[in-house]
Amino acid sequence: MEIKKKSCCCGADKNKSIYDFEVMAQGGKSVKLDDYKGKVLLVVNTASKCGFTPQYADLEAINKRFAERGFAILDFPCNQFGGQSPESDAETTQFCQLNYGTTFPQFKKLEVNGANESPLYTWLKAQRGFAGFDEGHTLTPILDKMLREADPDYASKSDIKWNFTKFLVDRDGNVVARFEPTTDMAVVASAIEALL
Numbered sequence: 001m002e003i004k005k006k007s008c009c010c011g012a013d014k015n016k017s018i019y020d021f022e023v024m025a026q027g028g029k030s031v032k033l034d035d036y037k038g039k040v041l042l043v044v045n046t047a048s049k050c051g052f053t054p055q056y057a058d059l060e061a062i063n064k065r066f067a068e069r070g071f072a073i074l075d076f077p078c079n080q081f082g083g084q085s086p087e088s089d090a091e092t093t094q095f096c097q098l099n100y101g102t103t104f105p106q107f108k109k110l111e112v113n114g115a116n117e118s119p120l121y122t123w124l125k126a127q128r129g130f131a132g133f134d135e136g137h138t139l140t141p142i143l144d145k146m147l148r149e150a151d152p153d154y155a156s157k158s159d160i161k162w163n164f165t166k167f168l169v170d171r172d173g174n175v176v177a178r179f180e181p182t183t184d185m186a187v188v189a190s191a192i193e194a195l196l
Contacts, residue, residue, distance in 0.1 A: 017173040018043075021120045023076070024108035026089040031107070033120075036072055040195045041169040042188070043074045043124060045112050045160060047084035048095050051139060052164040056100035058185035062192060063104045069196045070171070073104040078112050081163050085109065112160040121160065124167045128178035129158035137182035170195050 018041070019034035042062070047053060063073050077092045079085040085092060089108055096102040112121040132155065133140040147154040147161060154161070164181035168191055176195070179188050 016123055018169055019173050023120060026106060026108050038070065038171050040071045040171055040192060041074055042192065043167040045076050045078040045163060045165055047078060047081065047163040048087060048092050049084040050163040052181045055164050055185060056096055056102055060100055060102050062189050066192055066196060071192060071196060075104060075106045077106060077109040079109060080111055080113060084163060124175060125158040127175035128167060130155060130161060133180050134182040140182050
């Protein structure tokens with residue numbers, strides 16, 4: 001329907017749900033997210049050359065643990081943070097499969113911030129803004145310093161701050177949590193399990 005593609009000027013139409021969006025699979029095929037209705041989803045922007053890249057192993061463990069209970073990971077490689085995902089889509093998938101044994105599908109690389117950001121990410125950020133990095137993580141001071149130097153007001157903005165930011169979506173398509181890359185993956189797994 002034509003109306004589905006329209007949204008308010010800020011892209012944060014509160015009447016939309018995750019099921020109103022389409023994304024691109026590797027190879028260019030359009031995928032309607034309503035194909036995932038009834039599943040618990042973890043939407044994550046990833047990179048292959050990041051300090052957080054080892055989280056792929058945790059993501060695969062979570063995938064294996066919960067997939068049969070109605071869970072899916074939506075993995076979107078993104079090269080916007082430090083140029084840490086420079087490969088082609090196929091090379092990224094090969095890297096993840098060889099190094100982390102990933103079995104969940106990766107979508108086509110996209111942008112999560114800025115003029116060319118994916119409408120899905122415009123919507124996700126409107127649902128759950130940035131609430132800070134986790135205090136105990138060793139990379140929190142580094143990220144905070146780097147981002148604050150670039151924009152002293154960064155913490156008040158909802159944009160994606162770095163690779164491996166995760167949005168948790170319940171079976172009804174509601175965004176119920178946002179996890180920064182500094183969040184312990186055991187916390188993420190526990191939140192997923194509570195929805196299954």
